[in-house]
Amino acid sequence: MAxxxxxxDFIKLDCRVGRIVEAEMVxxxxxxxxxxxxxxxxxxxxxxxxxxxxxxxxxxxxxxxxITNLQPRKIFGQESEVMLLAALDAxxxxxxxxxxxxxxxxxxx
Numbered sequence: 001m002a003x004x005x006x007x008x009d010f011i012k013l014d015c016r017v018g019r020i021v022e023a024e025m026v027x028x029x030x031x032x033x034x035x036x037x038x039x040x041x042x043x044x045x046x047x048x049x050x051x052x053x054x055x056x057x058x059x060x061x062x063x064x065x066x067i068t069n070l071q072p073r074k075i076f077g078q079e080s081e082v083m084l085l086a087a088l089d090a091x092x093x094x095x096x097x098x099x100x101x102x103x104x105x106x107x108x109x
Contacts, residue, residue: 012069013067013069014067015065015066015067015085015107016039016105016106017063017066017104017106018039018064019061019062019064020059020064021038021043023036023057023060025051026047026076026078028076031049031050031051032075038104038105040103044082045078046083047075047080050086050093062095063102063104064085064097065085065095065098066085067082
C-alpha cells in the first residue's frame with residue numbers, strides 16, 4: 001500500500017469522465033497509445049501504455065476516468081496532458097469506466 005496523503009491533497013485532483021475520440025499507436029513504440037479525449041468540450045491528449053492490452057480501434061468512443069490537472073509530461077516525444085485511471089491485476093490492465101452512460105466532462109466525486 002502507498003503512503004497516506006492528507007485529504008486536502010486528494011481533493012486537489014480534478015477527476016473527470018472523458019470520451020476517447022481518437023486512438024492510435026505511437027510510431028516506433030510497442031506499448032504506447034496516443035489518445036485524444038473529450039473532457040466535456042475540451043480535447044486533451046494522453047499517451048498511455050495500453051498497447052499490449054487494448055487495440056486502438058477498441059478504445060474509440062469509450063468513456064474513461066481521467067485526472068485532468070496534472071502537469072503535462074513528454075512521453076516518447078509526445079505531450080501527455082491527462083492520466084487515465086486503470087486497475088492492474090498481475091498482468092491484466094482494466095480501464096476504469098462509469099457503469100452508466102454519463103456526459104464527457106462529468107466530475108468524478
